[in-house]
Amino acid sequence: MSTRYPVKDDERNSRWPERWPLDRIAKRRIELGPLEAARQLDCWAQERDALEWAIAELRRLDPSLAPACDRAAELVAQPDAKPRAG
Numbered sequence: 001m002s003t004r005y006p007v008k009d010d011e012r013n014s015r016w017p018e019r020w021p022l023d024r025i026a027k028r029r030i031e032l033g034p035l036e037a038a039r040q041l042d043c044w045a046q047e048r049d050a051l052e053w054a055i056a057e058l059r060r061l062d063p064s065l066a067p068a069c070d071r072a073a074e075l076v077a078q079p080d081a082k083p084r085a086g
Helices: 022-032 035-042 048-061 064-079
Strands: none
Touching: 022 035, 035 048, 035 064, 048 064
16 A cells, blocks of 8 residues: 655645745646646556546647647656656
């Protein structure tokens, strides 16, 4: 069994406010996009098929998320690639 330690605790406070204040978390979440933010900031591992489906659905439901979806799709296609900023 493993334990998750997302960037925010159950009360939505930063676990490490000196390094990750809430405004920095919000900015980083935008930079990463919804799927990569869930992985990096919220410690949610995703299976490849589920990620590909979710990316397609996000793009379909909200076209304004296309850039974040494109970035997420790149990471799904190349899981060893490092996320790029902006």
